[in-house]
Amino acid sequence: MTDLYNLEIILATLCIQNLYILLTEYFLSISEHQTYGEVNQLGGVFVNGRPLPNAIRLRIVELAQLGVRPCDISRQLRVSHGCVSKILARYNETGSILPGAIGGSKPRVTTPNVVKHIKVYKDRDPGIFAWEIRDKLLADGVCDKYNVPSVSSISRILRNKIGGSTGSSGNSSPGTSPPQQFDSKPISGSMHPPTAPIYNQFYPYTCPPPSMGMHGSFPSPQMPPQGHALPMNYKPPVSSCVSPCMMRAWPSSHSVTDILAFSRQPMPGQPAPMPSHDNMGGIAQTYNMSNYYGMKPGMSPMYLQS
DNA sequence: GGCGTCACGGTTGAC
């Protein structure tokens, strides 16, 4: 009985492994025909809109500290001199090689505390104007000049959250979200979470190159230094059953949509595409980076991290 | 020739 049970487990495992292999081969076959990377004038490969890999950024700083001129760094690493200049300027200013936060929205100013105070002001003086509330928020120190809501925001709060809570319950329009949504988001001048590694679907940043960590002054891609600009696209590890290289952030919904739109186009001589990547678990993340990058023959592989 | 700056087209993630 136990042997039969074990046999079933083995068979199930084999089925999963075969499925895994098939799906992996499928994505690799797709990626061979896709071109995501672009080539700059120096022959280097880059992904438009995405930061350079940390290894390259680190190398730029290292070479600069060795006294190599920026123009030589640019040529050697095949990165535009504007980019080298920007990275070195950022490093000199912040001490970090990490790129800034990409995406996201400004921190919200209509925190529960602000709404509560507005409600108090309104209760005390039902005829109070929005601009008066704004002044009182500043005067009472509830907000400062950087995060005080606009008059229109206060009017909206009065209309939707305070007025709506008494007269128009069930209002589901934007701006009437329950206060719980703010509870876990401390409002500050920073848009960033306390700590955040940096990675995206093109660069396996969670796999630091061998040179990483050898310099105390250089931040680890996995553990950015405190007090430095951090990306908002941080996603804490949710699984420990995959290799660190696979514990990367998934593409955004926009990227997934774009990729799907592309991959659904049948390749010449290729069978019709399989179902969307959404259902494929982490398999797509096992891409060989040269495939993922859509490397063309003759391209410099320098951006590829292993 | 080297370098700083900026417009541009792109990606990203919160809303």
Place this chain on the structure above:
DNA sequence: TCGTCAACCGTGACG
């Protein structure tokens, strides 16, 4: 689920 918006990115051109 999708669109919008505002942040960022690197490139390439200009001075």
